[in-house]
């Protein structure tokens with residue numbers, strides 16, 4: 001399968017990322033607000049958000065199995081979470097990382113583009129644009145803690161953060177490989 005052949009990487013989490021997911025932080029659940037109403041999305045099931053009010057730093061753990069593929073629903077959840085944190089005056093910074101083993105994010109969900117309607121694809125690509133613009137323009141200090149492979153849309157997500165830290169493992173790959181799938185990103 002082309003998508004499997006594109007990048008196949010594996011390894012374990014570093015101490016840093018284990019630290020990031022420490023349960024000592026108080027848990028805050030993102031609830032669907034603006035974007036969810038527009039897109040008829042449900043609750044944020046694919047994100048675990050830890051917000052430490054004493055430091056003002058939130059950690060967003062992506063837990064959308066198996067590989068954090070960025071579907072319309074997941075993109076919507078990410079946007080809602082960032083929006084909610086931005087509305088919280090005590091939040092200063094956001095660390096984005098993955099709860100899935102070996103993968104930060106496999107990029108855009110290829111199934112969103114396979115045999116779906118033109119209308120659906122339009123909505124999907126608008127959500128992609130909204131996600132990276134929201135991160136890129138966020139007033140929060142954003143850090144991608146890249147604890148696994150991060151091809152294409154995963155790389156895009158990391159690029160739009162202010163800082164990137166990647167686990168030192170030769171099996172993890174990152175880059176804009178989508179042209180290998182015959183895909184050209186649309187104009188924004």
Ligand SMILES: CC/C=C\C/C=C\CCCC/C=C/C(=O)SCCNC(=O)CCNC(=O)[C@H](O)C(C)(C)COP(=O)(O)OP(=O)(O)OC[C@H]1O[C@@H](n2cnc3c(N)ncnc32)[C@H](O)[C@@H]1OP(=O)(O)O
Pocket residue numbers: 003004005006007008009066067069102103105106107108109110111132149151152153154156159160176177178181183185
């Ligand atoms: C500032 C910015 C301005 C401009 C931006 C410029 C450019 C932006 C470009 C944006 C365009 C982006 C396009 C994309 O993202 S297309 C998607 C590209 N992604 C890939 O090619 C990744 C493909 N996947 C892999 O290489 C591997 O799966 C991965 C992630 C390394 C994990 O490997 P492994 O642990 O071995 O797991 P499997 O391969 O067995 O996969 C498990 C399971 O997941 C399914 N899957 C994997 N990737 C995707 C995906 N992207 N979408 C949907 N599903 C995916 C896979 O099929 C398996 O499913 P199964 O049912 O068979 O178990």
